[in-house]
Amino acid sequence: xxxxxxxxxxxxxxxxxxxxxxxxxxxxxxxxxxxxxxxxxxxxxxxxxxxxxxxxxxxxxxxxxxxxxxxxxxxxxxxxxxxxxxxxxxxxxxxxxxxxxxxxxxxxxxxxxxxxxxxxxxxxxxxxxxxxxxxxxxxxxxxxxxxxxxxxxxxxxxxxxxxxxxxxxxxxxxxxxxxxxxxxxxxxxxxxxxxxxxxxxxxxxxxxxxxxxxxxxxxxxxxxxxxxxxxxxxxxxxxxxxxxxxxxxxxxxxxxxxxxxxxxxxxxxxxxxxxxxxxxxxxxxxxxxxxxxxxxxxxxxxxxxxxxxxxxxxxxxxxxxxxxxxxxxxxxxxxxxxxxxxxxxxxxxxxxxxxxxxxxxxxxxxxxxxxxxxxxxxxxxxxxxxxxxxxxxxxxxxxxxxxxxxxxxxxxxxxxxxxxxxxx
Amino acid sequence: xxxxxxxxxxxxxxxxxxxxxxxxxxxxxxxxxxxxxxxxxxxxxxxxxxxxxxxxxxxxxxxxxxxxxxxxxxxxxxxxxxxxxxxxxxxxxxxxxxxxxxxxxxxxxxxxxxxxxxxxxxxxxxxxxxxxxxxxxxxxxxxxxxxxxxxxxxxxxxxxxxxxxxxxxxxxxxxxxxxxxxxxxxxxxxxxxxxxxxxxxxxxxxxxxxxxxxxxxxxxxxxxxxxxxxxxxxxxxxxxxxxxxxxxxxxxxxxxxxxxxxxxxxxxxxxxxxxxxxxxxxxxxxxxxxxxxxxxxxxxxxxxxxxxxx
Numbered sequence: 185x186x187x188x189x190x191x192x193x194x195x196x197x198x199x200x201x202x203x204x205x206x207x208x209x210x211x212x213x214x215x216x217x218x219x220x221x222x223x224x225x226x227x228x229x230x231x232x233x234x235x236x237x238x239x240x241x242x243x244x245x246x247x248x249x250x251x252x253x254x255x256x257x258x259x260x261x262x263x264x265x266x267x268x269x270x271x272x273x274x275x276x277x278x279x280x281x282x283x284x285x286x287x288x289x290x291x292x293x294x295x296x297x298x299x300x301x302x303x304x305x306x307x308x309x310x311x312x313x314x315x316x317x318x319x320x321x322x323x324x325x326x327x328x329x330x331x332x333x334x335x336x337x338x339x340x341x342x343x344x345x346x347x348x349x350x351x352x353x354x355x356x357x358x359x360x361x362x363x364x365x366x367x368x369x370x371x372x373x374x375x376x377x378x379x380x381x382x383x384x385x386x387x388x389x390x391x392x393x394x395x396x397x398x399x400x401x402x403x404x405x406x407x408x409x410x411x412x413x414x415x416x417x418x419x420x421x422x423x424x425x426x427x428x429x430x431x432x433x434x435x436x437x438x439x440x441x442x443x444x445x446x447x448x449x450x451x452x453x454x455x456x457x458x459x460x461x462x463x464x465x466x467x468x469x470x471x472x473x474x475x476x477x478x479x480x481x482x483x484x485x486x487x488x489x490x491x492x493x494x495x496x497x498x499x500x501x502x503x504x505x506x507x508x509x510x511x512x513x514x515x516x517x518x519x520x521x522x523x524x525x526x527x528x529x530x531x532x533x534x535x536x537x538x539x540x541x542x543x544x545x546x547x548x549x550x551x552x553x554x555x556x557x558x559x560x561x562x563x564x565x566x567x568x569x570x571x572x573x574x575x576x577x578x579x580x581x582x583x584x585x586x587x588x589x590x591x592x593x594x595x596x597x598x599x600x601x602x603x604x605x606x607x608x
Numbered sequence: 609x610x611x612x613x614x615x616x617x618x619x620x621x622x623x624x625x626x627x628x629x630x631x632x633x634x635x636x637x638x639x640x641x642x643x644x645x646x647x648x649x650x651x652x653x654x655x656x657x658x659x660x661x662x663x664x665x666x667x668x669x670x671x672x673x674x675x676x677x678x679x680x681x682x683x684x685x686x687x688x689x690x691x692x693x694x695x696x697x698x699x700x701x702x703x704x705x706x707x708x709x710x711x712x713x714x715x716x717x718x719x720x721x722x723x724x725x726x727x728x729x730x731x732x733x734x735x736x737x738x739x740x741x742x743x744x745x746x747x748x749x750x751x752x753x754x755x756x757x758x759x760x761x762x763x764x765x766x767x768x769x770x771x772x773x774x775x776x777x778x779x780x781x782x783x784x785x786x787x788x789x790x791x792x793x794x795x796x797x798x799x800x801x802x803x804x805x806x807x808x809x810x811x812x813x814x815x816x817x818x819x820x821x822x823x824x825x826x827x828x829x830x831x832x833x834x835x836x837x838x839x840x841x842x843x844x845x846x847x848x849x850x851x852x853x854x855x856x857x858x859x860x861x862x863x864x865x866x867x868x869x870x871x872x873x874x875x876x877x878x879x880x881x882x883x884x885x886x887x888x889x890x891x892x893x894x895x896x897x898x899x900x901x902x903x904x905x906x907x908x909x910x911x912x913x914x915x916x917x918x
Contacts, residue, residue, distance in 0.1 A: 187712075190706070191710070390695075395693035404710055606623070
């Protein structure tokens with residue numbers, strides 16, 4: 185036991201002290217924030233101010249109506265012209281970004297759509313404002329034609345039926361938030377399994393190809409060696425996540441105090457605040473820790489077994505780990521279905537079976553315990569996951585013991601399974 | 609002398625191979641024991657059972673008089689496998705400290721021991737260097753230090769000199785002698801027979817999973833001697849050989865290589881030579897080298913066994 189602890193300590197410390205750990209821990213949240221901020225920034229930046237020629241045959245789009253609208257919303261400019269521009273007219277192309285021909289219309293019927301002829305392609309952020317402009321002009325025209333006063337106009341403007349889902353048995357389960365948290369939690373578990381699972385595999389391969397394995401197995405049992413590596417690397421993953429959670433809380437508090445000085449930051453803080461209010465945060469964090477560790481043990485031991493069985497060849501490792509990686513990816517597919525229908529059979533089975541439960545259950549839990557996820561399902565899922573990782577750790581230990589001391593032979597899964605069931 | 613390690617009818621069978629097939633051995637305290645055998649003879653499997661890596665299928669191991677308990681006794685064994693390595697990215701000092709702790713030493717004691725060994729081998733400046741910056745020979749020295757650091761009573765060295773220059777080979781050799789002098793027992797496995805003759809007191813030869821030879825180096829040589837003698841002196845070229853109690857294998861100027869029959873001995877030969885007025889400069893029995901014995905005993909083993917399947 186003490187020796188396992190010494191191994192855990194080494195596995196943990198050598199990784200945490202590495203520059204790559206510090207960099208990736210710091211960089212990931214920054215990248216995350218930059219990505220969200222960047223997307224908003226790019227969307228804002230790519231919005232263009234368009235100058236659009238309008239050729240009106242209906243008589244409704246008068247010079248006056250267009251001028252009024254241009255002063256209300258200057259984010260694009262409409263210009264009334266008499267003739268449609270000719271094809272390949274460079275002059276027109278320079279003056280206008282595009283043109284709209286309005287056919288003769290009857291105001292009672294209107295039209296479904298008009299064609300916006302452009303010389304280049306524009307995003308919906310840019311064309312949307314032109315559309316809105318035309319609609320406002322049309323609305324004013326209708327108001328005048330129907331002789332609606334300001335009162336009636338505001339009644340019309342406000343009359344709109346929206347649909348908001350509300351889970352009446354659990355007020356906390358706000359569906360949109362649940363979807364968001366479910367996706368985030370599921371993907372986080374996915375990343376941990378893939379990234380840290382392959383770290384376990386690489387670590388075992390390193391020990392094998394370095395030929396240090398035989399030196400160490402004369403001091404400790406191979407099983408202790410494998411367990412020490414898995415627990416050590418799991419602790420590294422946990423550390424990284426604790427740092428990120430602290431980071432979120434710090435940003436949250438700074439953002440809350442500094443008010444509105446940082447645009448996207450306060451938006452994020454507001455989002456977190458709303459989320460925290462609407463879901464059971466301690467439950468989700470607790471379950472997250474459980475499923476992340478359980479899933480990690482389940483998969484890391486399999487990856488460890490693969491690492492012990494292969495030689496230096498990276499391709500060999502990849503082909504052996506492919507089925508395991510496929511299980512993780514399949515779990516993500518099940519999760520997508522589970523988020524859409526958290527009480528359906530796929531979601532329920534996916535969250536009970538150990539190989540997919542870490543990802544799928546994390547996507548279901550934000551919908552609410554115990555109404556969307558009954559307590560018996562949560563308990564059974566946790567119990568099965570513990571049983572599952574005990575089996576994979578045992579299985580991997582058997583393979584590891586044989587594999588770590590065997591060189592120069594290409595192995596298959598069939599052979600590895602046979603090792604697990606032969607005496608040693 | 610009491611025996612530190614005694615193996616009784618050890619067997620270890622793998623799926624397609626009897627890797628170790630009924631081997632018994634007694635190794636005495638303070639001995640330097642040579643464990644020899646061709647590739648794939650079962651040496652590594654035997655050693656892995658002694659170091660607790662494998663459990664024997666049958667048979668028993670007694671260590672220091674008691675039944676071998678891998679969990680406890682590995683702390684008293686130092687094993688340097690043939691295929692050995694270290695963590696490349698780890699610092700030399702930390703690496704030694706780590707391996708010592710895995711052998712059960714506590715950190716402070718381990719540190720003191722490492723410092724004294726590093727001092728002995730002139731390695732003090734290596735402490736903060738990374739293992740990947742060491743040359744192969746330097747790594748080998750570090751590996752030796754980590755093997756003997758915890759004062760094991762049984763040290764198992766598999767090809768300890770591979771990759772070492774003559775100076776460092778002598779350094780390690782002297783340490784082996786010193787450790788044996790101080791009471792450690794050393795099992796030494798190698799293919800280099802001249803090293804075995806130089807270092808070992810006792811040898812065992814293993815082939816196809818079985819022990820085919822066991823004894824002191826001198827006894828083994830006596831056992832396999834061809835009864836050949838080399839004589840140098842004046843007058844050897846005019847010997848009347850009709851009555852000689854030996855046959856001549858080869859003759860060159862004033863040297864003679866002879867073969868004595870079973871019914872004769874060296875005294876008869878000498879008496880005959882003196883009667884013939886030969887002026888003898890030297891008279892020496894030719895003992896076979898361990899290399900010759902090794903080849904004689906295992907030379908015809910098919911090499912297919914080299915591809916040992918585990």
